Amino acid sequence: MVKNGRRTIAITSGKGGVGKSSIASNMAYLLGDRSRSTFILDADLSLGNIDIMFGMVPKFNIKHVMDGMRQMDEIVLKGPCGIRIIPATSGVSEFSELNHNERAVLLSSLAALPAHDFLIVDTSAGISSNVLYFNALSEQIFIVVTPDPASITDSYAMIKVLSRRTGRKDFNIIVNMVRQESEALELYKKLVGVTDRFLDVYLDYFGFVPLDQNVNTATRKQRLWAEHFPNCEATRALSKICDRLVSE
Numbered sequence: 001m002v003k004n005g006r007r008t009i010a011i012t013s014g015k016g017g018v019g020k021s022s023i024a025s026n027m028a029y030l031l032g033d034r035s036r037s038t039f040i041l042d043a044d045l046s047l048g049n050i051d052i053m054f055g056m057v058p059k060f061n062i063k064h065v066m067d068g069m070r071q072m073d074e075i076v077l078k079g080p081c082g083i084r085i086i087p088a089t090s091g092v093s094e095f096s097e098l099n100h101n102e103r104a105v106l107l108s109s110l111a112a113l114p115a116h117d118f119l120i121v122d123t124s125a126g127i128s129s130n131v132l133y134f135n136a137l138s139e140q141i142f143i144v145v146t147p148d149p150a151s152i153t154d155s156y157a158m159i160k161v162l163s164r165r166t167g168r169k170d171f172n173i174i175v176n177m178v179r180q181e182s183e184a185l186e187l188y189k190k191l192v193g194v195t196d197r198f199l200d201v202y203l204d205y206f207g208f209v210p211l212d213q214n215v216n217t218a219t220r221k222q223r224l225w226a227e228h229f230p231n232c233e234a235t236r237a238l239s240k241i242c243d244r245l246v247s248e
């Protein structure tokens with residue numbers, strides 16, 4: 001685990017396309033807005049797109065650090081509200097599974113990051129060894145789930161594997177793309193109904209983000225919705241999640 005008083009939180013999911021990167025990058029912005037120094041690590045190493053979310057074109061990325069060609073401080077990008085972004089490589093399939101040496105370099109580079117309040121780790125979807133690794137190095141795991149039945153089933157599978165392989169029992173749930181909070185709570189109860197029957201885990205409902213057209217509008221323009229639509233429903237809901245994060 002990456003320690004030294006900083007909070008490392010993983011944003012992960014069973015199914016792809018549920019809004020992890022969108023939530024992670026806008027969460028970083030809102031934490032920055034709350035004067036919390038925040039790094040965001042694009043941990044989708046082969047298809048990373050956090051830099052796209054911020055409308056940036058990185059010259060170097062985490063692969064250059066693992067190859068020993070660059071130092072971490074040379075690849076980190078500065079985003080709005082003082083966020084610092086650690087970009088991933090894109091489309092290099094050989095890089096999709098980290099070997100022992102790459103993991104060691106990554107871990108020591110993260111441990112040597114300047115002081116910060118939060119490191120948000122945006123993982124890829126599913127249960128690859130990289131995803132397990134990034135969840136294992138984070139203190140808190142946030143599972144993003146949507147009303148899509150496949151997302152619910154895959155979240156259960158993800159929690160099962162993560163608990164067995166990392167020994168974790170506590171998971172935070174963020175429900176995305178619902179019409180209103182009652183729908184999010186229903187979905188959460190459904191998931192708890194299954195995990196309570198079959199697994200020895202505790203799921204904490206951390207909040208929800210509604211389905212909001214402003215999210216797509218901003219994303220298409222490579223803008224952060226939390227920045228450009230500060231009063232939209234999605235931003236208001238994610239702000240509540242961030243308020244809870246900073247109060248803990």
Ligand SMILES: Nc1ncnc2c1ncn2[C@@H]1O[C@H](COP(=O)(O)OP(=O)(O)OP(=O)(O)O)[C@@H](O)[C@H]1O
Nearest residue numbers: 016017018019020021022125210211212215216219
């Ligand atoms: N609350 C929302 N309302 C409307 N659209 C949303 C919402 N959350 C995410 N989206 C849209 O869903 C799509 C997928 O989002 P995103 O790329 O963040 O998912 P992901 O889980 O990171 O995907 P992957 O598994 O491929 O990494 C994007 O087009 C995004 O704009």
Ligand SMILES: [Mg+2]
Nearest residue numbers: 020021044123
């Ligand atoms: Mg993503």
